[in-house]
Amino acid sequence: MKLGVVRESGMAQRNFNRRQFVRLGAMVAASMAFGMTACSSVQESVGSASSVAGNTSSEVARSEGQSEASASTAQEAVASRTLVVCWSQTGNTRPLAEYVADITGADFYEIEAVEPYLPEDLNYDDPSTRATVEQQQTLDVRPAIAGELPNMDNYDTVFIAHPIWWGKAPRIVLTFLESVDLSGKTVVEFVTSGSSGIEGAEGETHAAAPNANWLEGKRFDAGTSRETMEEWVQSLGLAGPKLVQGQETTESKVLLISSGDIRLEATLEDNVATAELVALLQEGSIEVSLHEYGGFEMIGGLPQSLPTADEQMSTSTGDIVLYQGKQISFFYASNSWSYTRLGHIDGYDSAALLEALGGPHDSTVELSLKE
Numbered sequence: 045m046k047l048g049v050v051r052e053s054g055m056a057q058r059n060f061n062r063r064q065f066v067r068l069g070a071m072v073a074a075s076m077a078f079g080m081t082a083c084s085s086v087q088e089s090v091g092s093a094s095s096v097a098g099n100t101s102s103e104v105a106r107s108e109g110q111s112e113a114s115a116s117t118a119q120e121a122v123a124s125r126t127l128v129v130c131w132s133q134t135g136n137t138r139p140l141a142e143y144v145a146d147i148t149g150a151d152f153y154e155i156e157a158v159e160p161y162l163p164e165d166l167n168y169d170d171p172s173t174r175a176t177v178e179q180q181q182t183l184d185v186r187p188a189i190a191g192e193l194p195n196m197d198n199y200d201t202v203f204i205a206h207p208i209w210w211g212k213a214p215r216i217v218l219t220f221l222e223s224v225d226l227s228g229k230t231v232v233e234f235v236t237s238g239s240s241g242i243e244g245a246e247g248e249t250h251a252a253a254p255n256a257n258w259l260e261g262k263r264f265d266a267g268t269s270r271e272t273m274e275e276w277v278q279s280l281g282l283a284g285p286k287l288v289q290g291q292e293t294t295e296s297k298v299l300l301i302s303s304g305d306i307r308l309e310a311t312l313e314d315n316v317a318t319a320e321l322v323a324l325l326q327e328g329s330i331e332v333s334l335h336e337y338g339g340f341e342m343i344g345g346l347p348q349s350l351p352t353a354d355e356q357m358s359t360s361t362g363d364i365v366l367y368q369g370k371q372i373s374f375f376y377a378s379n380s381w382s383y384t385r386l387g388h389i390d391g392y393d394s395a396a397l398l399e400a401l402g403g404p405h406d407s408t409v410e411l412s413l414k415e
């Protein structure tokens with residue numbers, strides 16, 4: 045089956061996270077100039093116990109092929125035809141975009157620049173910096189986008205998420221809008237900013253995709269909650285399984301972990317990562333080679349990256365998490381780090397779970413979905 049936009053860009057993502065981390069200092073100062081509090085959930089994730097295996101993470105969520113494979117209901121097929129496009133350089137817009145993708149069951153595409161923006165490029169106190177020059181002087185410039193663009197044939201509804209730069213949309217967002225065909229698509233723009241509204245961006249963005257059906261856009265503060273984003277998405281009246289019908293979510297799915305003769309069951313979380321994991325498992329079971337690490341986890345690589353929604357947490361026995369987008373970790377004891385929750389195995393104490401997973405020796409488990 046043809047894949048739409050599966051762009052494996054793990055190294056870019058890892059660098060992106062590091063850059064974001066470095067940027068925070070600069071942005072705290074910069075943001076204050078626009079009357080805001082810098083906010084980011086981004087954390088440096090190097091040095092986790094889990095990092096021994098080294099890894100990548102993915103930016104793009106579901107492929108057309110996976111969506112088709114997972115479209116066991118008409119409602120799921122509707123959901124897979126929504127795309128969230130995100131440009132976020134200091135980590136404020138990205139979590140909001142991820143909420144919208146999760147709420148709508150959408151695919152996620154993050155714009156990446158061929159020439160990445162460094163912290164100094166974003167310093168708007170200096171009129172000679174790249175972003176300021178682009179936004180104020182060389183307005184026609186269209187920074188090149190790295191990697192493949194999404195295939196818009198796969199989507200009916202597209203969310204465009206970005207920050208406000210000097211009252212406008214960043215030039216690279218215009219590159220995107222001018223590079224894809226949004227004719228006849230329902231397009232919804234939303235932004236974060238220090239204080240500026242979305243109005244200053246809309247003239248250019250709408251002109252860049254004049255044949256799209258633009259719904260009313262909205263500006264949000266950094267750190268806006270998932271609940272607020274959900275209320276807003278609901279207010280748009282878009283069709284989709286989680287929005288209208290609301291029955292089919294990953295919450296109802298049970299993950300089977302087979303290790304030799306032992307079969308463990310785990311309740312899955314309902315988030316962007318598990319949605320992708322379920323889509324993957326609906327194509328067939330997968331094997332994961334596990335090794336013990338640190339006296340608290342059995343961990344191994346997945347065959348492909350999953351989208352992340354990392355948060356700082358202290359894990360407990362039975363927790364299953366995603367580490368750096370591509371490693372699945374089964375915790376038989378506790379560790380504090382930034383992970384994306386995938387699910388939980390009930391009813392095992394630490395020693396029993398380690399043994400059931402074949403630890404502390406290297407082992408192989410098969411992951412599948414319970415019918």
Ligand SMILES: Cc1cc2nc3c(=O)[nH]c(=O)nc-3n(C[C@H](O)[C@H](O)[C@H](O)COP(=O)(O)O)c2cc1C
Pocket residue numbers: 074075078080131132133134135136137138166167168175176206207208209210211212236237238239240241266
């Ligand atoms: C180059 C640059 C220009 C900015 N211009 C504005 C602006 O005109 N008005 C405003 O309210 N905020 C402005 N900001 C602040 C950002 O809009 C805000 O921090 C936003 O949440 C950043 O989103 P991100 O972290 O997803 O990149 C600017 C930030 C940068 C880096």
